Amino acid sequence: MTLEAEHECPECGETRTFWKVAxxxxxxxxxxxxxxxxxxxxxxxxxxxxxxxxA
Known part of the structure; x- marks a missing residue:
């Protein structure tokens, strides 16, 4: 099970690490x-x- 993923963040305006929270x-x-x-x-x-x- 992956707990993190790279994804484009519309708030930051660039690719960030996203964490699975649920x-x-x-x-x-x-x-x-x-x-x-x-x-x-x-x-x-x-x-x-x-x-x-x-984004």
């Missing part, structure tokens, strides 16, 4: 919550579909 299995698939280590921007991913804002 994970659970739903009937739709796995739900994970991610937070930027620099600014605390967060997004949720369910079964590969993300709520992250485009």
């Amino acid at each position: 994970s659970m299995n739903l009937h739709l698939g796995e739900k994970t919550k991610w937070r930027c280590g620099e600014c605390d921007y967060g997004f949720i991913r369910v079964n590969g579909i993300s709520t992250a804002q485009p």
Whole structure:
């Protein structure tokens, strides 16, 4: 299980390390919550579909 991932952060304006802060299995698939280590921007991913804002 990966606890960190590189992702574009719209608040910071560049690629940052995001930390997995929660994970659970739903009937739709796995739900994970991610937070930027620099600014605390967060997004949720369910079964590969993300709520992250485009940069």
